[in-house]
Amino acid sequence: MCLAIPAKVVTMEGSMAKVDMMGNIRLVSVLLVPEVLIGEYVLVHAGFAIGIIDDESAKETEELLLEVAYAYEEGE
Amino acid sequence: MERIMLAHGSGGRLSHELIRTMFQKYLGNPYLDQMNDATLLPGRGHIAVTTDSFVVSPLFFRGGNIGKLAVCGTVNDLAVSGAIPQFLTLALILEEGLLIDDLERIIKSVAQTAAEAGVVIVCGDTKVVERGSADKIFINTTGIGYITDRFVGPEWIRPGDEILITGTIGDHGIAILSEREGLEFETPVVSDCAPLIGLIDAFYRPGVKCMRDPTRGGVATTLNELAGQAGVSMLLDEKQLPLSPSVQGACEMLGLEPLYLANEGKVIVIVAPEVADEVLFNIQAHPLGRLATRIGKIQEGKPGLVLIETPLGGKRIVSMLEGEHLPRIC
Amino acid sequence: MPMKKESKSLLAKASGYLVEIKALAQSSFTIMEVCGSHTVAIAKNALRELLPETVRLISGPGCPVCVTDSGDIDRYLYLAAQPKVITATFGDMIRVPGTEKNLQILRAEGADVRVVYSTQDALELARKNPDKEVVFLGIGFETTTPTVAVSLETAKLEEIENYSVLSMHKVVPPVLRRLAEDDELVVDAFLDPGHVCAIIGTEPIKFMAEDYGKPGVVTGFEALDILEAIVMLLRQRAEGRAEIEIQYRRVAKVEGNPYAKRFIAQVFEPIDASWRGIGLIPQSGLGIRAEYSPWDAAKKFSLPVFHAQETPGCRCGDVLKGLIYPTQCPLFGRRCTPMKPVGPCMVSTEGSCAAYHRYVQRSVD
Numbered sequence: 045m046c047l048a049i050p051a052k053v054v055t056m057e058g059s060m061a062k063v064d065m066m067g068n069i070r071l072v073s074v075l076l077v078p079e080v081l082i083g084e085y086v087l088v089h090a091g092f093a094i095g096i097i098d099d100e101s102a103k104e105t106e107e108l109l110l111e112v113a114y115a116y117e118e119g120e
Numbered sequence: 121m122e123r124i125m126l127a128h129g130s131g132g133r134l135s136h137e138l139i140r141t142m143f144q145k146y147l148g149n150p151y152l153d154q155m156n157d158a159t160l161l162p163g164r165g166h167i168a169v170t171t172d173s174f175v176v177s178p179l180f181f182r183g184g185n186i187g188k189l190a191v192c193g194t195v196n197d198l199a200v201s202g203a204i205p206q207f208l209t210l211a212l213i214l215e216e217g218l219l220i221d222d223l224e225r226i227i228k229s230v231a232q233t234a235a236e237a238g239v240v241i242v243c244g245d246t247k248v249v250e251r252g253s254a255d256k257i258f259i260n261t262t263g264i265g266y267i268t269d270r271f272v273g274p275e276w277i278r279p280g281d282e283i284l285i286t287g288t289i290g291d292h293g294i295a296i297l298s299e300r301e302g303l304e305f306e307t308p309v310v311s312d313c314a315p316l317i318g319l320i321d322a323f324y325r326p327g328v329k330c331m332r333d334p335t336r337g338g339v340a341t342t343l344n345e346l347a348g349q350a351g352v353s354m355l356l357d358e359k360q361l362p363l364s365p366s367v368q369g370a371c372e373m374l375g376l377e378p379l380y381l382a383n384e385g386k387v388i389v390i391v392a393p394e395v396a397d398e399v400l401f402n403i404q405a406h407p408l409g410r411l412a413t414r415i416g417k418i419q420e421g422k423p424g425l426v427l428i429e430t431p432l433g434g435k436r437i438v439s440m441l442e443g444e445h446l447p448r449i450c
Numbered sequence: 451m452p453m454k455k456e457s458k459s460l461l462a463k464a465s466g467y468l469v470e471i472k473a474l475a476q477s478s479f480t481i482m483e484v485c486g487s488h489t490v491a492i493a494k495n496a497l498r499e500l501l502p503e504t505v506r507l508i509s510g511p512g513c514p515v516c517v518t519d520s521g522d523i524d525r526y527l528y529l530a531a532q533p534k535v536i537t538a539t540f541g542d543m544i545r546v547p548g549t550e551k552n553l554q555i556l557r558a559e560g561a562d563v564r565v566v567y568s569t570q571d572a573l574e575l576a577r578k579n580p581d582k583e584v585v586f587l588g589i590g591f592e593t594t595t596p597t598v599a600v601s602l603e604t605a606k607l608e609e610i611e612n613y614s615v616l617s618m619h620k621v622v623p624p625v626l627r628r629l630a631e632d633d634e635l636v637v638d639a640f641l642d643p644g645h646v647c648a649i650i651g652t653e654p655i656k657f658m659a660e661d662y663g664k665p666g667v668v669t670g671f672e673a674l675d676i677l678e679a680i681v682m683l684l685r686q687r688a689e690g691r692a693e694i695e696i697q698y699r700r701v702a703k704v705e706g707n708p709y710a711k712r713f714i715a716q717v718f719e720p721i722d723a724s725w726r727g728i729g730l731i732p733q734s735g736l737g738i739r740a741e742y743s744p745w746d747a748a749k750k751f752s753l754p755v756f757h758a759q760e761t762p763g764c765r766c767g768d769v770l771k772g773l774i775y776p777t778q779c780p781l782f783g784r785r786c787t788p789m790k791p792v793g794p795c796m797v798s799t800e801g802s803c804a805a806y807h808r809y810v811q812r813s814v815d
Contacts, residue, residue, distance in 0.1 A: 046593035046645040047449055047487060048701075049372045066369025068298070069306035073570060075600050076710045087648060087701050088373070090449045090540070091568020092597040095648045095707050097700050302564065302571050374567070375541075375799070432464050432673055434496025436809040442788040444554075446541030447567055448799055449594065 048089035050097055053082050063088060124218040129248025142223065143244055146231040147210070151242035161207060161242065166267035168203035170194055173260040178299045179222065183292075183311030184384075186259055187226035191233040192315050192384055193335065194263040199317040200331040200387060202272040203265030205237055210244040213258040216251040226257065237315035239263065274349035276329040281418040282396040283354065284389040286319060286403050287312065287411040288362040289339050293381025293445075294370045303374070303447060309366045312385035319409055320387065323402040327395035332388045337441045340379035342388055343426050344440045353421030356428040356438065362411045375448040380441045390418065460674065467677035468500060474684035475504040480636055481683060482772050484626065485643035486513030486800030487671055493809040495673040505680065508772035509805075511625050511728060512643055514590045515542050515798035516770060519724040522618045523548040524756035526587055527556060529616065529747065536562045536579060538572035539587040546797045549759055569601035576605070576613035585747045588617040593645040595619050595736060596710035599717035602738065605745050616747035617738050620723055622646050623654045624734035630662040634773060639683040640666040641676065644698040649714075651706025652694045659692040670698035717742055724758060726794055727767025766793035769802050776803040783807060 051063035051072075061074045063086060070088075074080050077093045086093035127134045144152065151161065174190040184192075195205040210230065214223070234241055295311035297303055316333065330350075334342040339361075347354050363378050371378050385408060391399045396414065403409035416428075426438040483489055489509045492498065498507060511517050527548045530537040537553065544553050544565065557563040562582070566572050569586060576584035588598045598615055605613045622643060629635055642655060647668040658664045665686040669679040679697040686693060696702050714736070723735025738746040747753075760767070764786070765779040776782055776795065786792035788804050795803035 046485075046591065046643075047372070047375045048593065048645045048648075049369075051373075065373050067308045067366035068370045068373060070373065071305075073568075073597075073600065076596055076707060076713065078709060087645070089593055089645065090597050091570050092600070094593065094596065094645070094710060095701055095703075100700075303567055430495050430673075431460065432495060432497075432500060434499040436494060436496045439808050442808075444544070446544055446565060448541040449567070449590070 046089055048087045048094060050085050051088045051093075052085050053080055053093075056080075056082055061093065063093070122220040124214045124216060124220065124223065124248055126216050126248050126250060129214065129246060135246065138246065142227055143210075143246075146227050147234075147241045147244070149240055149242075151207070151240060152244070161264070168198050168201055168265040168267055169262065170197040170201075171260060171262035172197065173258060175255065175258050176296065177255055178296075179226065179256055181299050181311055182295045182307075182309070184313035185226055185229050186257060187229035188233045188313055189384060190259040190261045191230055191237060191239070192313050194261040195237040195239055196316045196333045196384075198263045198265035199315075199320050200272075200333050201265075202270030202331070203267050205239045205263055205265040205317055207242045207264040208234060208239045209262040210241050211260040212244070212246045213254050214246065214248045215254040215256050216248060218256050223257070233315060237317055270324055272328060272330050274330050274346050277346070277350035277352055277390050277418055278329075279352060279418050279420045280393055281329055281390050282393055282414055283343070283356070283416040283418065284391060284396070284400055284403065284412060285339065285362065285415050286387045286389065286409040287385075288364045288367065289334070289383055289386065290363065290367045290371065290378035290381035292384040293338070293376075294367050296382070297374065297376075297447070298370065305370070305373070307366055307370055309364065309370065312383055314385035314408055316385065316387055316408070319403070319406045322406045323389070323399050323409070325395060325399065327392040328389060328399060329392060330390040334383050334386060334388055336382050338378070338380040338382060339388065340377075340426070340438045341441045343438065344424065346388075346390070347426050348424040350418075351423040352418050353423065353425040354416055354427065355419050355435075356416035356426065358428050359431045360413045360415050362413050376445060379438060380445050463674055464677055467674070467681050470681050471505060471677070471684060472502050474681070474688055475502050478504045478506065479684065479687065480506045480508060480638050481641060481680065482508050482510045482629070482637045482639075483641040484510040484512040484622070485641070485646070486516070486798065486802070487645070488512070488641055488643070488669065488676065489802050489805050490800045491671050491673065491676060493805040495676075496809070497673060497676060498810075501680070508637070508775070509769065509802035510629065510640075510772055511725065511770040512591070512622070513795070513798050513800045513802070514594070514620060515546060516766065516794040516801045517620060517725045517728065518546070518589055518618055518794065519726050519758050520549065520760070521724070521756040521758040525753055526616055526618075527551055527553070528756070529585055529751060529753060530556050530561050530563060531559075532751070534582050536564060536575055536582045536584045537587065538564050538566045538575055538584055540567075540589070541565045542798055543587055543589060545791070546794060547791055549756075569597050573601050573604060573610060573613055576610050580612060582612060584613050586613070586615045588615045588619050591620060591622055591643070591646050592649045592714070595718065596649060596707075596713045599713040602717050602742050602745050603713065606742060611744065614745045614747040614750050615738065617718070617736060619718065619736040620725065620734055621720070621736060622650075623657075624731050625725060625728065626655060626658055628728065628731050629771065630658060630664055632771065635771060637664070637772060638687070640664060641679055641683075642666045642668045642694065644668055644670050644675075644702055647696070647698070647702040647706065649707050649710045652696065652702075652704050653706075656694050659694050663692045665692045666694045668694070668696040668698050668702045670701065725770075726758070727760075727770045761792050764793040766795045766803070769795050776806040779803070
């Protein structure tokens with residue numbers, strides 16, 4: 045019922061953060077995840093980070109992304 | 121900064137001045153310089169003609185602008201029809217207040233793209249409308265090309281033929297969306313907007329049955345149209361669809377599907393199986409076709425039905441775009 | 451999706467799950483996916499085709515657009531047509547049909563309707579258009595509600611007087627209870643909504659297992675997530691357990707998101723709400739608290755009451771309760787299509803009928 049995708053926090057300023065979703069950068073609110081740190085992965089829904097993704101699976105996510113990106117570099 | 125005024129469209133002195141200092145300056149050639157109501161063109165054989173209007177917002181985007189698009193869109197329609205694009209007309213509707221500098225950037229881009237595509241701009245028209253009556257600039261182009269020996273079209277498609285695509289899908293759609301008001305996000309995605317005649321020249325050979333450029337409505341809509349016209353069914357392989365990670369990420373963020381996003385520099389090529397390897401090799405050897413893949417096959421089955429096999433081996437329908445392709449949160 | 455290098459390990463994992471599902475599903479097992487995004491993921495990955503016949507997946511009431519009462523739709527359409535009103539909405543609502551019109555038609559007739567991606571964009575519209583009234587259409591479950599709550603709190607703090615929300619928000623646990631109590635409904639287990647539970651945690655839905663003996667697994671949205679969750683549900687049956695487990699561990703926690711829950715509680719209060727096709731469910735909706743009434747569109751504007759009207763022949767209600775498959779509705783694909791939807795399940799991209807129409811319908815017949 046609700047699309048939400050993982051994104052990595054790149055920079056933060058007050059209640060807003062820039063997050064990276066596979067190379068796309070968007071400004072989102074972190075009011076709902078005030079404890080988030082730069083470098084952590086968050087779940088983004090409708091312009092808000094609504095949850096912090098735990099460390100282990102964040103690494104998995106990153107590895108998966110890199111793997112995909114790598115497959116494409118190879119293709120080029 | 122100088123701006124377009126209603127008077128620029130009046131047909132009087134300012135109009136002539138605009139034509140002389142802008143259009144003739146950048147686009148001038150013996151045909152356009154005839155400056156008559158119609159332009160006389162030399163002709164031979166079958167002539168292909170197409171026309172298209174361009175109303176993109178924003179005017180400038182990563183990888184192009186409305187001017188480049190107005191040339192590519194029309195010459196690509198000719199090229200995928202098997203024609204060699206030759207001539208282009210250029211009609212502009214300008215909104216009062218448009219920056220002359222912006223117009224100049226757009227027209228320079230028209231000139232450059234036309235040169236790349238090997239087409240000559242042979243006549244044009246300009247109207248200026250009151251502020252609010254148009255969105256900065258609308259462009260219409262009509263293209264004329266000659267058919268030589270490339271007879272392609274859906275009527276040649278048969279079961280067993282292979283479906284190729286000349287590169288990643290959805291790049292243009294995402295490049296445009298990323299700069300739309302209210303949706304802005306930074307993206308490395310660049311529009312694929314490019315004239316395709318050079319690429320087609322590089323790979324065309326007998327055995328290429330049909331070519332289409334999947335613009336508005338995306339690959340899904342184009343394949344549905346083709347399957348319907350040819351009275352065949354298609355089976356695509358989802359894991360072979362070339363998709364850049366950034367386009368995928370942007371689609372997930374906005375709730376969009378890459379198969380429905382516009383492309384402005386890709387060709388879907390339907391080719392007889394015995395020459396598929398050679399055609400794919402030649403596409404990949406061209407700078408615009410490095411990421412080309414085989415995405416599926418033509419098969420017997422319900423006419424017009426396009427299916428896709430998922431990475432896990434199930435099959436689902438790929439339908440046409442329904443209504444607007446809107447970003448969503450659900 | 452680009453599946454190049456990882457496709458091998460993905461396939462290996464998937465076939466592992468499928469083998470276990472086949473081994474465990476010796477007798478029939480009906481699972482309801484509560485959430486519309488699950489419905490879409492299942493259809494898009496063609497998972498039904500891969501599952502043994504004994505495992506039946508049916509769609510639940512988890513598309514917030516679909517369960518919005520037709521009276522509520524007519525009410526916001528009335529509001530959108532008022533002069534000086536800018537309607538800000540998620541793209542999902544643009545084509546939803548009211549009794550006579552929809553937002554798309556109103557826009558062509560001159561209404562100012564803007565598609566936004568976030569409530570922050572709606573607030574920005576209000577700041578940029580001080581002479582207009584910006585009304586945000588508040589539709590969604592617990593995942594979306596906190597983002598709307600934040601916008602109301604911001605409007606109050608910044609005294610943005612021309613912003614308001616028409617709240618049609620709903621919450622998930624009461625409708626789950628209604629489903630569990632429905633004698634017509636034959637469901638053995640539930641795929642619980644991953645993103646709703648990322649907010650509320652598992653405590654509010656525990657009663658499904660404890661009081662009604664229905665196992666549930668909070669599930670993610672990739673094909674592998676759904677297959678793993680089905681394995682977990684089948685294991686519960688095999689071991690005679692009924693619990694609420696979490697498959698979507700990377701995101702959903704037992705306790706949920708306390709900050710988001712606090713925002714919801716601060717701005718909204720439970721009210722009775724009417725669900726399309728299901729009817730009135732006590733305390734299943736969220737109204738805006740009195741402290742925020744200057745930003746409550748229902749109080750700010752004098753809106754007539756519109757009564758719910760169901761279209762004759764439309765069986766969205768039965769589809770939403772999982773009693774029939776979309777293809778069993780007599781209107782499906784004939785009078786009701788995504789281009790000309792009759793019922794709400796055909797309108798929203800994640801509506802069960804739209805998902806069936808888009809991905810499944812023709813391969814079935």
